[in-house]
Amino acid sequence: MLSIFLTIPLTMHSQSLFEYQWKNRLIVIFTETSNSREFQKQMQILNQNQNQAGLNDRKIKVIHVIPDKHQIVFPEKSGWQNSNLYQKKESKIDFEVILIGLDGGVKLRETNPVEIEKLFDLIDSMPMRKAEMRRNDN
Structure with missing residues (x-):
């Protein structure tokens, strides 16, 4: 996987996203407006109990950017x-979802809302997540 430093040069160095490296995985959702239909659909998927x-x-x-x-x-x-995160995105598409791993690497880019199973399966296949799950089982 490419490092976020290469694919979204602004992200870990500018704004406040750098503070999340090694602490959080990020789902960054880019939209043209705050009430985008695609954003609402993505949040509906994520917000299910x-x-x-x-x-x-x-x-x-x-x-949300x-x-x-x-x-x-x-x-x-x-x-x-x-x-200035929006101006630094690579895609010219109005809607984009990016998954950023703990290491700051971009793990997924989609231009449509992403189902939770796809996100969870991808994250759960990552070495750091596998280690977290092993620690939690003990």
Whole structure:
């Protein structure tokens, strides 16, 4: 997997995303507007009760990015913060979901809402997640 330093050069060095490296996995959702239909669908998937425990267990924070602003939307909702994250995204598509691993590497990019099973399966296949699960079993 490519490092986030190469694929989204701004992310771990600018704004506040650097603080999450080695602490949280990130789902970063880019949209043109705060009330995007695709964003609402993605949040509906993520906010289902049975999914929230899995998101917490996998140390996931969800960040919504629109032009000039971003906010955390899971596990707690923050206020909007000024941000240049949107301008640094690679895709010209209006909607994009990026999964960033604990190491800061981009693990997944999708231009449609992503089902929770796909996210969880991908995360659970990662070496650091496997180690976390082994530790939790003891």
